[in-house]
Amino acid sequence: MQGQSKPKPRILTTLAELRVARRAMPGLVGVVPTMGFLHEGHASLMRRARTECATVVATNFVNPAQFGPREDFSRYPRDMDADTRLCEREGVDYVYAPSVDTVYPSGFATTVDVAGVSARWEGEYRPGHFHGVATVVAKLLIATGANRAYFGEKDFQQLQVVRRLAIDLDLPVEIVACPTVREADGLARSSRNVYLTDDDRRRALSISQALFAARDACKAGERRAAKLGESVRSLVTDAGLAIDYVAVVDRDTLEPIEVFDRAGRILIAARVGSTRLIDNIGLEC
Numbered sequence: 527m528q529g530q531s532k533p534k535p536r537i538l539t540t541l542a543e544l545r546v547a548r549r550a551m552p553g554l555v556g557v558v559p560t561m562g563f564l565h566e567g568h569a570s571l572m573r574r575a576r577t578e579c580a581t582v583v584a585t586n587f588v589n590p591a592q593f594g595p596r597e598d599f600s601r602y603p604r605d606m607d608a609d610t611r612l613c614e615r616e617g618v619d620y621v622y623a624p625s626v627d628t629v630y631p632s633g634f635a636t637t638v639d640v641a642g643v644s645a646r647w648e649g650e651y652r653p654g655h656f657h658g659v660a661t662v663v664a665k666l667l668i669a670t671g672a673n674r675a676y677f678g679e680k681d682f683q684q685l686q687v688v689r690r691l692a693i694d695l696d697l698p699v700e701i702v703a704c705p706t707v708r709e710a711d712g713l714a715r716s717s718r719n720v721y722l723t724d725d726d727r728r729r730a731l732s733i734s735q736a737l738f739a740a741r742d743a744c745k746a747g748e749r750r751a752a753k754l755g756e757s758v759r760s761l762v763t764d765a766g767l768a769i770d771y772v773a774v775v776d777r778d779t780l781e782p783i784e785v786f787d788r789a790g791r792i793l794i795a796a797r798v799g800s801t802r803l804i805d806n807i808g809l810e811c
């Protein structure tokens with residue numbers, strides 16, 4: 527309704543506050559785990575949660591455990607005020623924004639290791655990353671007691687890791703996958719896009735363009751994974767990016783495939799300037 531402002535989300539910072547609030551949350555509870563610096567990609571997850579759940583909780587926690595020693599934890603962008611405004615606009619009821627000490631109190635010693643699906647790709651280039659992700663996601667899902675948890679397909683391997691952990695730990699939560707949100711020109715939305723210079727950004731577009739071209743080639747009949755992978759690799763390299771990997775994989779196991787006789791995915795990680803970007807696309811040939 528015009529002119530009617532939405533209620534502000536309640537900010538919770540301690541586990542005790544979250545537990546008290548959780549007991550009073552009505553109906554299905556949906557959680558959107560984030561590391562803040564929210565953008566349209568996060569907003570789309572919140573909107574989906576809002577349409578499906580009576581209560582929507584967003585978590586906002588930059589998780590040190592998922593950053594490697596030479597990664598961008600300390601410079602990772604943060605803007606709690608803007609994040610709260612976005613949550614308010616999207617009708618989020620609660621924001622759980624714990625401190626590092628709340629999540630990892632002194633003596634903390636338990637980690638979650640999702641074997642198999644964590645091993646390759648990001649797991650290889652960012653050793654320890656998925657330990658950190660799986661550990662914090664398990665803690666957040668348990669702490670919020672959410673019935674549904676919303677994750678973007680942009681981090682496709684993360685999504686599969688989280689699905690596996692929810693099944694293996696018998697967590698009573700449905701993992702809901704939501705499509706990648708892109709800029710009008712195709713660039714996948716990411717908090718890290720803020721690091722891109724104009725020139726980086728122009729060159730970074732080759733990632734989505736190469737993925738779209740591969741999807742089109744697949745639709746037009748190209749079934750050889752090597753050919754599709756090579757075309758992505760050469761378009762992105764020609765734009766001056768340094769590729770960590772281009773992987774043509776089975777959608778569920780993330781193991782490489784040679785021929786598309788099932789639903790697959792192309793995963794890519796590449797560096798432009800000092801920024802590392804990941805993206806992926808589904809292939810239903």
Ligand code: PAF
Nearest residue numbers: 559560561589659662681
């Ligand atoms: O995708 C992210 O933002 C993070 O990896 C997540 C799932 C919130 C865990 O810290």
